[in-house]
Amino acid sequence: MGKKTLAELRVEIDALDKKVQSLIGERAQLASDVAEVKKAADDNSVFYRPEREAQVLRSIIERNDNLLKDKDMAHIFREIMSACLALEQPLNIAYLGPEGTFTQEAALKHFGHAVSTLDCGSIDEIFHQVEKGNAHYGVVPIENSSNGVIGGTVDMLYSQDLKICGEVEISIQHQLMSADQSVEIKTIYAHQQALDQCQRWLANHYPNAQLKAVASNALAARLVKDEVGAAAIASEAALGLYDLERVAKNIEDKTGNTTRFLILGKESIEPSGDDKTSILVVTKHESGALFDLLEPFKEQGINMMQLARHPIPGVKWEYLFLIDIEGHQEDDKVKVALAEIEKRVLKVDVLGSYPVAVL
Structure with missing residues (x-):
């Protein structure tokens, strides 16, 4: 045949x-x-x-x-x-705007494109929109593989009562774009983190350009649409969204640059079989405090996936620790470890247990 x-x-x-x-x-x-x-x-x-x-x-x-x-x-x-x-149930998801940011990309990757999205101007606003019920869930950046933990998100996790319901990772690839790539570039707009992540490339290719930090890369793309001699560092999505021309592709200094985002909501999540638990801990201000904090995890054979120190908002020289561990807070070993830690520290706040990112 x-x-x-x-x-x-x-x-x-x-x-x-x-x-x-x-x-x-x-x-x-x-x-x-x-x-x-x-x-x-x-x-x-x-x-x-x-x-x-x-x-x-x-x-x-x-x-x-x-x-x-x-x-x-x-x-x-x-x-x-x-x-x-x-x-x-049609979902409304709050994200760090404007349209075309990596945070919006993360929201759509996690929830799919059938959701509605709510453009927020700051991480604080995302928390507040979810708290007030104007959004079912919020998506916020928590850490970048090159720049570390996002302090503004940790501050809000410490001061607010929302729970972490999930996580999603986005590969960060920066594009240099302008309204007319034939015009000499004199000014480059981007979020400060993007400027940092492209620092060497910018120094080699545009040493005389003025670098201006703005609230987001998507805002940078929107600004340069009508400014002659200006360029923006932004995502692939922003390139088409704001009808700009690509000047250079993937200009980040380090390949494999990834940002992890958290999904915020009001309810606790049941075990899925492959979970992660995030906690915030305030230790005693004394010798051996960090060892006392970590010892129960070792005793229970619990793998620690992240340990980040962060200043306590409004308190000089005092710190909290953001910790991610394998397992769900309902797991027996995790329960035992958390109960023991609570005896040894000033404060422990379980931010949530949630599935490890699948996509």
């Missing part, structure tokens, strides 16, 4: 597309049925379940055995799940 013709292959693809579309429709109906069951049982039901979504995405990756890469298959299902969840 000879090879199929292009026309024959297209007929088969069309037939498969119809089946796939029908199956997605059946899934959407089931999602709608789930919503009705939840509403009948409890008017205050939580429709978005991060632990359930993480389990589904892990299963999709584990059973994937076709030509598509694991992550690509998972991203397809991420969007299907997002659209189905919108039938149950």
